[in-house]
Amino acid sequence: MNNSIFLWIGSRTEPTFDDLSVAMNTKYDNLPVSSRLFGNTSDLTSSNLSMRLVKRLGKPVYVSLNVPADRLFLNAIELRLQQETKAHPEKFGC
Template identity: 50%
Template sequence: MNGTLRENSEKNDGDDEIGNIEFIEPSINVYDFQEAITETLTVKYQVLKMNNSALIWIGSNNSPKFSDLSLAMKSPYDTLPLTSKILGHSSDSPSLNLANKLTKKLNKPVYISFNIPCDRILLTDIEKRLLIEIKNNPQVF
């Protein structure tokens, strides 16, 4: 039986705890879309929507890889989300900035894997397309 374990503990008459294990189905939904940003570059987006977070992979058909990952999440102690670079060079900040923006917009932790070398103009086009998809299909994020 596949599933995530959730343990419910109950006290019996003695000091021993009895653990009941309940299996719950994992909830990860996958959504893909792509956009021809330039004549030579088609950007692919893959969204993994989880119970309380989302992972968004951004890459290309020409060079599919997973060499970058950043996380942003809201903090009860600050108005700005907390961000962390999990994988990749710390000098590459598109994923950090995008995770920060999307965490505020989606109101949940967001992982971003940004795997395309690009300049500011291209980055703006990639981000714009993602925001259009969020507006048109908010249920997949």
């Protein structure tokens, strides 16, 4: 996990670790490759999020998404991640 990002998204009051996906760039394609390591195989939300983050950060990203997959809530999460990467690039290895 050297030179990678691990991102856990969940509730402080009810912390769980039921989901984990990883994505990384490959020299064979412009699109990152993604894999679900564990969790609900029919829900690709964390895989998709990890792929978008890899494009932005340029390094492997592990995402554990432990919140309901509500579209508005997920948009708010992504907006906050964009703000955090811009405000604190050193925390994301940028």
